[in-house]
Amino acid sequence: MVSWLCPYCKNRMFSSWDFREKRLIDCLYCQLAFINPYYRKSSDLQLAKDKSKST
Numbered sequence: 261m262v263s264w265l266c267p268y269c270k271n272r273m274f275s276s277w278d279f280r281e282k283r284l285i286d287c288l289y290c291q292l293a294f295i296n297p298y299y300r301k302s303s304d305l306q307l308a309k310d311k312s313k314s315t
């Protein structure tokens with residue numbers, strides 16, 4: 261279970277999935293989009309992989 265606190269209306273949303281492939285989350289209450297803190301770019305994962313290889 262994950263949760264998001266909307267920075268606009270301060271309401272909290274809950275979900276069983278963190279939507280890590282979505283950069284923006286639409287607030288259920290005020291319909292505004294905010295940055296998903298659980299978002300993971302595939303390029304970041306690739307960068308971490310390259311780093312571990314060189315060390």
Ligand SMILES: [Zn+2]
Pocket residue numbers: 266267268269270271287288289290291292
């Ligand atoms: Zn909101």
